[in-house]
Every structure is written in C-alpha cells, then in structure tokens.
Amino acid sequence: MSLMSASTKILYPAFFAVCLFMTSVFAQELILSGVVRDQNTHQEIRSVNIFIKGSKTGTASDLTGRYRLRVNDASDDMIIIFRHIAYFHKEISLKDLKNASHVDLQPRVIPLRGVEIEGEGIGRPEIEKDLRQTVSMIEARNFEIRGFTDAGDLLRIDHSVQVDEGISGKKTISIRGGNPDDVVVLYNGVKLNNNFDNVYDFAMIDLENVERFEIIKGSNTAIYGPEAFSGVVNIVPKVEQDYTIRFQQRLGTYRSGNWGLHLFKKFDRLRGSYSLRRGGLERPFKDNRGQLKNTSFHHNVNLNYNFSEENNLSLMGVFPTLEYDRRENTDAGLVIGDESNKDQLYSVRYTGNLSFLKNIGVTVSYKNLVQEQFLEISNASDLGNNGIVNREIDDKAVHLNAEKSFDFGALELLFGYQFESAELDFLDDSDFNGPGEIKNAKLKRNHHGFVSIAKYHGEIGSDFLQTLDLSLSMRQDMIDDEQVNLVSQSGNSLSDVTNNWHDNTLKFSMNLSGYRSNLLVNGFLNFGKNIKFPTLFQQINSTNSDISLNPEKNTSLELGFTVSRDLGSGSAINGFQVEGSYFQNTFDDKIITFSDLTSFRTEFKSEPDVNISGFESKSSVFLFRKKVTVGLGLSRYFISDQDKAAFPFKSDFKLTLNLAIDHLGYSFQIHWFKEGEQVATLFFPDRSASESIRLDGYQNLDVHLSKTFEIRKMKLFVNASGRNLLDDENTELQGLALRDRRYYVTFGAQY
Structure with missing residues (x-):
C-alpha cells in the first residue's frame, strides 16, 4: 500500500469527523429575529429588553421594533422574556417564537418600576433636569398623519393651551391664561422666541420632524431662563x-x-x-x-x-x-x-x-x-x-x-x-x-x-x-x-x-x-x-x-x-x-x-x-x-x-x-x-x-x-x-x- 493511499484513509475519516462536529455546533446555535409591536396600535416598540429566562443572554429592539437574538444550545422548551417599562412582560417558548414574525405587548397603566431601558438614543427628557412641575407630553404617535395643519393646531388639544391666530395665519400659544410672550419656545433646547416681541409663530414648525412636545406649565422653570411666566x-x-x-x-x-x-x-x-x-x-x-x-x-x-x-x-x-x-x-x-x-x-x-x-x-x-x-x-x-x-x-x-x-x-x-x-x-x-x-x-x-x-x-x-x-x-x-x-x-x-x-x-x-x-x-x-x-x-x-x-x-x-x-x-x-x-x-x-x-x-x-x-x-x-x-x-x-x-x-x-x-x-x-x-x-x-x-x-x-x-x-x-x-x-x-x-x-x- 502506497503512502498516498494510507494518508487518504487517515484524512477522510478526520475530515468527516470535523464536518460532523461543526454541523453539531451550528445546529445548536439559533438566531431569532422579528418585530415587537404594541398590541393595540401595531406600532413598533423600541428598546424592549429581550432575554432568555435564567441566563444573561439578551438583546434590545431597535427604533423600528426589530430584534435579533443569538441563542446557543437552543432547545424548544427555552423561555424568551420580552420586557419594557410601559408594557406587561411576555414569556414565549422558543418553539413558538421561531414561527412568529412579530410579538405583541399589552400596554400598562403604571410604568413598571425598577426596569432599565436599553437601546440607542434612549435618554431622559430634557425637562426632567428642571424643578418638579406640571408637565404634559404629546408624543409623535398622537399626531402623525393626522389632519393637524401645524403645531399650533395640534397644541389646542391640551386643556391648558389656547391658540391665538392672527389674520395672517400666524399662530402663537398661551398657557394658563397668560400671553404669548409669557411662553418660552425651544427647539431641542435652543430658544426660538424672537428678540423683537419675545414670541414665536408655531405655524413655522414642521410636525413631520417632531418626536414629541414637552410642555412645562407654570413659571417655576430655572434652566430655561426668565420670561417663562406661564x-x-x-x-x-x-x-x-x-x-x-x-x-x-x-x-x-x-x-x-x-x-x-x-x-x-x-x-x-x-x-x-x-x-x-x-x-x-x-x-x-x-x-x-x-x-x-x-x-x-x-x-x-x-x-x-x-x-x-x-x-x-x-x-x-x-x-x-x-x-x-x-x-x-x-x-x-x-x-x-x-x-x-x-x-x-x-x-x-x-x-x-x-x-x-x-x-x-x-x-x-x-x-x-x-x-x-x-x-x-x-x-x-x-x-x-x-x-x-x-x-x-x-x-x-x-x-x-x-x-x-x-x-x-x-x-x-x-x-x-x-x-x-x-x-x-x-x-x-x-x-x-x-x-x-x-x-x-x-x-x-x-x-x-x-x-x-x-x-x-x-x-x-x-x-x-x-x-x-x-x-x-x-x-x-x-x-x-x-x-x-x-x-x-x-x-x-x-x-x-x-x-x-x-x-x-x-x-x-x-x-x-x-x-x-x-x-x-x-x-x-x-x-x-x-x-x-x-x-x-x-x-x-x-x-x-x-x-x-x-x-x-x-x-x-x-x-x-x-x-x-x-x-x-x-x-x-x-x-x-x-x-x-x-x-x-x-x-x-x-x-x-x-x-x-x-x-x-x-x-x-x-x-x-x-x-x-x-x-x-x-x-x-x-x-x-x-x-x-x-x-x-x-x-x-x-x-x-x-x-x-x-x-x-x-x-x-x-x-x-x-x-x-x-x-x-x-x-x-x-x-x-x-x-x-x-x-x-x-x-x-x-x-x-x-x-x-x-x-x-x-x-x-x-x-x-x-x-x-x-x-x-x-x-x-x-x-x-x-x-x-x-x-x-x-x-x-x-x-x-x-x-x-x-x-x-x-x-x-x-x-
């Protein structure tokens, strides 16, 4: 028997053994993907914590609600937990999750205490740095693709806000019965009030580019300067x-x-x-x-x-x-x-x-x-x-x-x-x-x-x-x-x-x-x-x-x-x-x-x-x-x-x-x-x-x-x-x- 044939007899079994081992490894690793949505609105939920029960393996959904979770040693009886501060947590078996393109979560009335929010772009609202006051927030999901012609039109839905519209179409707002020049208007923290009469026209705001409106009611702001009387x-x-x-x-x-x-x-x-x-x-x-x-x-x-x-x-x-x-x-x-x-x-x-x-x-x-x-x-x-x-x-x-x-x-x-x-x-x-x-x-x-x-x-x-x-x-x-x-x-x-x-x-x-x-x-x-x-x-x-x-x-x-x-x-x-x-x-x-x-x-x-x-x-x-x-x-x-x-x-x-x-x-x-x-x-x-x-x-x-x-x-x-x-x-x-x-x-x- 030649040296070549002897080597072949040794290499083939070794090759098949390696292939069998790699197949076994990858067979035990599974990548789960899908979208997390609100059960009622079907809007995607960002920053949902997703992890395997009893382990430290986890991920978080992105801005579009999509997630990608890598699972090692996968088995059908594993439990995957979806948790978010504003929703009831949900447990799903790996067997059921493999066939699910989306996961729907039911919203809570009271935010879940003690839950950390993960994910990119998550930070506390700017207004939380200020003193504790009456605050109202209007999120984009409440006004996107609605029939609001401008920001002044939208803010009218708040019970503390009154919209003043001039004959030119200029819209200013008043809060708590005050005047438009008693309201400080900011765009991402930058003051918009003009230096002439200290007001701003809300008809100039494009709602399509707004994530939310943060409204402080009252005159006790410290960070945002003087002049915010209302x-x-x-x-x-x-x-x-x-x-x-x-x-x-x-x-x-x-x-x-x-x-x-x-x-x-x-x-x-x-x-x-x-x-x-x-x-x-x-x-x-x-x-x-x-x-x-x-x-x-x-x-x-x-x-x-x-x-x-x-x-x-x-x-x-x-x-x-x-x-x-x-x-x-x-x-x-x-x-x-x-x-x-x-x-x-x-x-x-x-x-x-x-x-x-x-x-x-x-x-x-x-x-x-x-x-x-x-x-x-x-x-x-x-x-x-x-x-x-x-x-x-x-x-x-x-x-x-x-x-x-x-x-x-x-x-x-x-x-x-x-x-x-x-x-x-x-x-x-x-x-x-x-x-x-x-x-x-x-x-x-x-x-x-x-x-x-x-x-x-x-x-x-x-x-x-x-x-x-x-x-x-x-x-x-x-x-x-x-x-x-x-x-x-x-x-x-x-x-x-x-x-x-x-x-x-x-x-x-x-x-x-x-x-x-x-x-x-x-x-x-x-x-x-x-x-x-x-x-x-x-x-x-x-x-x-x-x-x-x-x-x-x-x-x-x-x-x-x-x-x-x-x-x-x-x-x-x-x-x-x-x-x-x-x-x-x-x-x-x-x-x-x-x-x-x-x-x-x-x-x-x-x-x-x-x-x-x-x-x-x-x-x-x-x-x-x-x-x-x-x-x-x-x-x-x-x-x-x-x-x-x-x-x-x-x-x-x-x-x-x-x-x-x-x-x-x-x-x-x-x-x-x-x-x-x-x-x-x-x-x-x-x-x-x-x-x-x-x-x-x-x-x-x-x-x-x-x-x-x-x-x-x-x-x-x-x-x-x-x-x-x-x-x-x-x-x-x-x-x-x-x-x-x-x-x-x-x-x-x-x-």
Whole structure:
C-alpha cells in the first residue's frame, strides 16, 4: 500500500469527523429575529429588553421594533422574556417564537418600576433636569398623519393651551391664561422666541420632524431662563427614523395642499436625515370681499454621531419660510397686505464627557429671523386712515448654553451658563406713525444667565410613601441693551439709548411619591419668583407714556398631585389616572398689549399689580386592555374684570374631552372642547378710537381616523380628519371665519 493511499484513509475519516462536529455546533446555535409591536396600535416598540429566562443572554429592539437574538444550545422548551417599562412582560417558548414574525405587548397603566431601558438614543427628557412641575407630553404617535395643519393646531388639544391666530395665519400659544410672550419656545433646547416681541409663530414648525412636545406649565422653570411666566414648550426633533424614504400628501378645505419628502440613513455610528415640505391654502373673506393666501416651505437637516454610549455630537439646520398675501375690499377701503417670515436656525450640540470633565452639555446656535410686513389701505380718504405700513425686522442671535452636572447619590447638582448676543435691525416706515416715533434703528442685547440647581432624593422607608425629593434653584440674569442709529419718522437722528438690568430669582420645589403594587401617588409644591425684561420692541415704543421699563416680576405658588391606579387586564376597566393642580400668580409692572384693528401696529400700557389664579385637572380612564382611552381636561382661571385687559383674547374656562380607540392598527380619535368668551381692546390706526372685541364662548369637535398597512418593508398610511364639525361660521375676526368646518385627507408611504 502506497503512502498516498494510507494518508487518504487517515484524512477522510478526520475530515468527516470535523464536518460532523461543526454541523453539531451550528445546529445548536439559533438566531431569532422579528418585530415587537404594541398590541393595540401595531406600532413598533423600541428598546424592549429581550432575554432568555435564567441566563444573561439578551438583546434590545431597535427604533423600528426589530430584534435579533443569538441563542446557543437552543432547545424548544427555552423561555424568551420580552420586557419594557410601559408594557406587561411576555414569556414565549422558543418553539413558538421561531414561527412568529412579530410579538405583541399589552400596554400598562403604571410604568413598571425598577426596569432599565436599553437601546440607542434612549435618554431622559430634557425637562426632567428642571424643578418638579406640571408637565404634559404629546408624543409623535398622537399626531402623525393626522389632519393637524401645524403645531399650533395640534397644541389646542391640551386643556391648558389656547391658540391665538392672527389674520395672517400666524399662530402663537398661551398657557394658563397668560400671553404669548409669557411662553418660552425651544427647539431641542435652543430658544426660538424672537428678540423683537419675545414670541414665536408655531405655524413655522414642521410636525413631520417632531418626536414629541414637552410642555412645562407654570413659571417655576430655572434652566430655561426668565420670561417663562406661564410655561415652556420644548420641541424635540426626531434623531432616528424608521424609514429610508418617506412621502406624504395632505389635501383639504380652502384648497389646502401639503406634501413632504423625508430621507434618513444610518452609517454605523452616524445618522443623517433631510426633509422637505411645502404647503399652501386660500381662505375667502366674508361676502367674497377677497382672499387670504398662505404658503409655507420647510427643510430640515440633521446629523448625529455617537462616539460612545455616553458621548454624542449633533448638528442641526432648520429653515422654515411662511408667506401670506391679503387682498380684501373693506369698509375702510381696499386692503393689500403681504407678510414674509424666513427663519434660519443652526445648532451644534455635544453631550457626554470631555477629557476629565464628566456629564457636560454644550450647545452653540445661530438664529436669524427676517420678517417683512407690508400693508396698503387705499380709497378711504373719508376715514382719514388711508396709507401704507412698511415694516422690516432682521433678528440675528448667537446662543451658548453650557452645563455641568454632578451625581453624589442622593444629591444631584447642576450648574449652567447661558449667553445670548443679539442684534436686530428695525425699519418702520408707516403713514400712521407720528413724527417723533422711531423709523429705523439697530437694537443690541447681551444676556448672561447663571443657574444652579440642587436636588435631594430621600428614601422615607414607609410601606407606601417611599420618596421625598427637595429641589432648590438660584438664577442670576444680566441684560445689557443698546439702541443705536436711531432715526425718527421726520428724519431726525436721535441719541443712543442704553438700558441695563440684573436680577436674581430663587425657586423651591418639594415632591412626595408613594407606590404600592398597583397604586402610584405623587404630590408636589412649588414656590418661587420669576422675571421678564422689557422686549426691544417695548423699549423703542415711545408713543405711550404709561409704559414702565421696569422688568415685570412674577411670584407664583403651585400645588399639584397625580394618582394612578392599575386594575389589571381582567376587567373592562384596566385603570385610571387623575391629576390636578392649583396655582396663584402675582405680577408687578405687567405690560399690557393693545393691537391695531387693521395694520400691524401695537400699543403698550403698564399695570403695577395684576393677579391670576386657577385650577386645572385631567382624568383618564383606560378600557378593554387599554384599547380605549377616555380623557377629560378642565381649566378654570380667576381674573378680575380690571385685570382681564392684561390678558387679551384669553378664555378663563376650557373643557376638553378626548376619546382614543386603537385596535389592530386602526386609530380613531375624537377631540371635543369648550372655551369661554374672549375679550380684547383694539384701536384704529390713527388712534382716534378704540373698540372692545368680544368673541363668544364656543364648543367644537374634531375627528381623526387612520390606518397603517405593512407590505413587507413598505408601510402605507392613510388618515381622514374633520375639524370644527359642530360648525360656527358666524365667529369672525376682520371678516375671516375662525371656527368653520374643515376636512382633510392625508396619505403616504415609507420604505
């Protein structure tokens, strides 16, 4: 026998032995994959902990709810556990899971305590760094593909929020009966309020790029600066998407059309997205006297890079444009009006560790808002008010926000520094202005803010009352304002003006919480002072001698509670949640705003002492395995007749009723609301007279029905919405219907 044949006899058995061994190894290893969904909505659930019972082998679902679990030594009797803080955990045998393309989880009423949330992009909301307050969150799943035309339209569903809509389509919001300039608006933590009149137009927000709205109610915020007398709205954009490409189209009343194209791609640790949206509508004036045409254009760019689980860098660009064109035959003559708002926002944000510095956050942003307003009133010489209004505002600002946190177990500390350098070019060339009023000027503001927050978390040790949290904040703000290149309407140069302010505010919060099996109770108390500095617009408005340039001051007290009860899934009623709060606000040197009946002009007046108090409540009942949710919201504010002038067009009463039904991917929502009457004083352009405008209290109804279909990797969606279905065509503002019926259909696809 040759050496070759002998070697062959030895190698063949060895080869087959190795193959048999490898086959045995791989036969015992199994890779499970699928999608985790909400049992009712069929929406994917991110960050579900998935692990083998009795072992440390596990994984977590990604943004699209997909998971991939590697199982060694697989056997059919193994148990796989799916656990998430907001859902009942589920146990499935490996034998059954191998044949399941998706796993459905039933939502809980009370979040599961003691469960860590894993997965990329999971972090606590920004507002949790602030003092304990009344907070409302509106998640994307509650407004995606609905018939909401913009963010202002959406926020109206909250019982504490009132939307103020101007004739141009501009929408500002008020919280707890306050004014729009009492609300601080943030986009991913970057302040959006302009430096002219301290408001922001919510019609500029593209809902398709929003992950959620975080709403702080009350004036006890410390992190987000002064001026938030009635609340804060933080708009959190989407960092990750569950698609590569998405397109949607909305059609509806007033020949409205709105389409959007969205792109997203992930490259290892880098995520990038781009979105483009364009829309428009045409609204007729009463008796076909003319029309108002609105057009909008948005595009957003986001880049996000994760250096590690703790260190993250994000770059953001937001570019909305809103224009309106008005042509109307009025009793005062032919009115021709145009307005253009172009906003640019660039932001760079880093969170995590930097060398020896741990737990830091740094944000640098640049904002530019260009607003052009033109109005011409002709053929009205008999009224003495024909003429032209031409106003241009160019607002540029650089923001720096840096913060450092320390964690000492039961004690948490946060220190922050905020800086704003703003420059505003102002032109107001109007036939209605007096010779001594400002025609153009350059306005500058430098704002330094220092904030410190200390939070103590104490364990009580009781069987029911378990924790006591105490928070104390201190803030110092310094403002340097300068008015240069001042020119009056008569063409005379005026002397430069400077204003300097600095003030300190102190706030305190106490929170008590208890938990026992299926009952959760929270109660809190807030007390503090806040301050709001005169806007640049108020400073250059010299037509009213009643204006005080003293900073407005606010002293507030709030008591609140939340009770949640989980009754389990064995009965029709699965649980309920009740929350309520009572607040008192006292204002010193409150500046009251009076608006023009026809043009863009505004007047101011100061009141030394203004008070508002009220209570708010919200109750929710969860039925039929949380397929049905019924929510009731109530707000009641107490304002004296004398003080009502300080809050124009504000209702002192609002009641909301919401019904949501989610089943097998179908979603049906009903929103009913009732608001009290609204009163404001408006004046004519020549200031010869004023008029008290009263809008009667009203009620209305919105309905939304949507369905999502999945075809392999493609998702199709459609929605039908009816707005103001109870109809109220008689309520008008300057000949424009405010509460008439509107219908919308939205459809689209993503891959």
